[in-house]
Amino acid sequence: MRNKTPLILCGLIASPAMAAGLELNIEIPKIDIAEYHRPYVAAWVEREDKSVAAQLALWYQDKAKPGQMVKPGEGGEKWLPDLRQWWRRVGQQTTLPLDGVSGATRVPGRYKVEPVASKLPAGQYKLVVEAAREDGGREVLNIPFVWPPKVNETLSAKGATELGALTLLLKP
């Protein structure tokens, strides 16, 4: 999963074999503090009315740490409402784990979210990435886009606190 390819190359290596779709790169920044917890991260595609068209990623602690007992309703799922926008838009109705979307929390680095072959109807959308960290902050980034794109497009956004660089590759 971990993608150390420099971002500039990401756009270039889009192989012709790759089907139409969205590819998302999320950077989790290194934060130099004594007690660091990996952030919870959610990524999804929103329609103009803010309803959710597709969930792309949900990184959270879905299992007990070794030696920990998890009671029903506790464990890592307890903190999912801290991803406030995700919880509001789709999380509270979502049965977990989500196949192909749920995953463990990640250490700082750059990650490629597996390309999503898009069945989105043509229209205006917004990519939303939200991160929340225990004992830390919360950040939400948006990248508006039009689907389908005419040519390969690379859109980006940059976080200030809990998220680093985001890039969204759109393939017609």
Next chain:
Amino acid sequence: MIRNFFFAVPALALPLAAQAHTAWLLPSATVLPAKAWVTVDAGISSDAFIANHNPLRLDGLVITAPDGSLAQPENALTGKFRSTFDVNLALPGTYRMTVINSGLNASYEVNGERKRWRGKAENLAKEIPADAAKLEVGETLGRVETFVTDGPKNVEALKPVGKGLELVPVTHPTDLFVGETATFRLLLDGAPAAQQKLSVVRGGMRYRNQQNEIEATTDASGAFSITWPETGPWLLSASASDDKVSAKPATQRRLTYTASFEVLPQ
């Protein structure tokens, strides 16, 4: 027994001097994951959610679960300045927690000395001396509410009961975000409370200098809208009075409604 059925308005102000103090419920969170617990503080004070005057007694506490059934509080305690209770949110959906205050208020004189009484209608004749003078009796009906959602929100528990002042959602009361406009409706005895004045004020008055309350008036359908300027716990208050008493010898009815909401950041 001498009963004064003319309930003088200035006298009404007396038992309601306590009106400057507002009752509130403050849940530890309003948006919770599945199978969570919530803990709720309940107080009466001048400044919303600041426990420095009286506890709100929990005798009239009614917790409506997301399927419309009743849930029971746990670990209930009444302290010096606030009561507290926990709720095991065993069912997914939205809970309504209400402390209902209903009863009669009376003022009267015995040997020229002014006295006050508060209680249930059936006890009035027993507890107020038969020779009391200048007896004035009013009925009070108040609801102090908050709303908490465990997992996916729903509105089953928010159905109006049809008595007194009540709030029904247009915007869901646990889906409030700063900068957005929320719309609710107020009902009086189940019918739209038109032209009803109300106000909302944010908690944390100790950490600022002005109340900065927002006032609103309902339209003909009882609807009103608030655009939340800041995050935090907010307290809505409304009061009304009429003569639709349910228990004699009360001649006037005083209705109050307060609800607490949590406004989250975007």
